[in-house]
Amino acid sequence: MNTEMALGFVTGVxxxxxxxxxxxxxxxxxxxxGRGEYDERQQIARGKAFTWAYATLLIYLAAWMVFxxxxxxxxxxxxxxxxxxxxxxxxxxxxxxxxDAYFKASESPKTWIVIICACGLLNLVIGIGRLLQGASLAxxxxxxxxxxVGLLLVATLVxxxxxxxxxxREGD
Amino acid sequence: xxxxxxxxxxxxxxxxxxxxxxAVGVSRQTINAIEKGDYNPTIKLCIAICQALNKTxxxxxxxxxx
Numbered sequence: 001m002n003t004e005m006a007l008g009f010v011t012g013v014x015x016x017x018x019x020x021x022x023x024x025x026x027x028x029x030x031x032x033x034g035r036g037e038y039d040e041r042q043q044i045a046r047g048k049a050f051t052w053a054y055a056t057l058l059i060y061l062a063a064w065m066v067f068x069x070x071x072x073x074x075x076x077x078x079x080x081x082x083x084x085x086x087x088x089x090x091x092x093x094x095x096x097x098x099x100d101a102y103f104k105a106s107e108s109p110k111t112w113i114v115i116i117c118a119c120g121l122l123n124l125v126i127g128i129g130r131l132l133q134g135a136s137l138a139x140x141x142x143x144x145x146x147x148x149v150g151l152l153l154v155a156t157l158v159x160x161x162x163x164x165x166x167x168x169r170e171g172d
Numbered sequence: 173x174x175x176x177x178x179x180x181x182x183x184x185x186x187x188x189x190x191x192x193x194x195a196v197g198v199s200r201q202t203i204n205a206i207e208k209g210d211y212n213p214t215i216k217l218c219i220a221i222c223q224a225l226n227k228t229x230x231x232x233x234x235x236x237x238x
Contacts (some may be wrong), residue, residue, distance in 0.1 A: 039199055039217075040217060041202040100202075104199075
């Protein structure tokens with residue numbers, strides 16, 4: 001990693017951290033996120049979600065080592081490790097959402113949906129912008145964490161909306 | 173096994189799942205899961221539900237004799 005890339009990486013991380021902190025503080029002040037605890041059923045469900053996510057990461061890393069020995073281009077880059085981490089996070093998020101354990105009992109999903117939507121769009125715009133740049137297609141995909149994070153957040157959003165529709169149909 | 177006694181006691185008090193959930197400090201989905209028999213609550217939550225509905229543990233959680 002050259003100096004320019006390292007500087008860009010650090011700036012990006014700091015910018016995202018600042019934006020996320022400001023949004024989280026505003027939402028917390030409003031009282032719609034961060035309140036209360038996960039209830040006992042949610043804690044058990046989240047534990048199972050962690051187990052599935054951990055197993056997914058182990059399986060991915062085993063496959064990653066095989067693909068690496070086969071010298072498949074994507075798996076020769078460091079981003080492929082992060083892609084595995086994001087995949088396991090997606091498994092955790094999906095399990096937690098469909099077992100009603102993603103939000104705390106007293107939290108407002110609406111605020112989180114807005115935050116996830118905003119962060120997802122931001123990452124997708126940056127990621128797609130990079131895809132449209134002049135580098136070779138392999139490079140664009142290999143060095144495009146924003147695209148992966150954007151896809152994860154969009155997948156999270158889709159799962160949340162599906163779950164909300166299922167809950168509405170089920171009723172009280 | 174569905175917990176129809178809990179559902180009946182809640183309806184008897186004219187409470188929605190959300191209102192009962194708020195009263196005992198859990199999510200609506202947890203109350204729903206208990207009523208559907210998908211989740212076995214801890215004794216602590218059972219007692220909280222009984223207190224919220226003015227019922228005893230026997231009345232809400234002891235299985236009916238065949």
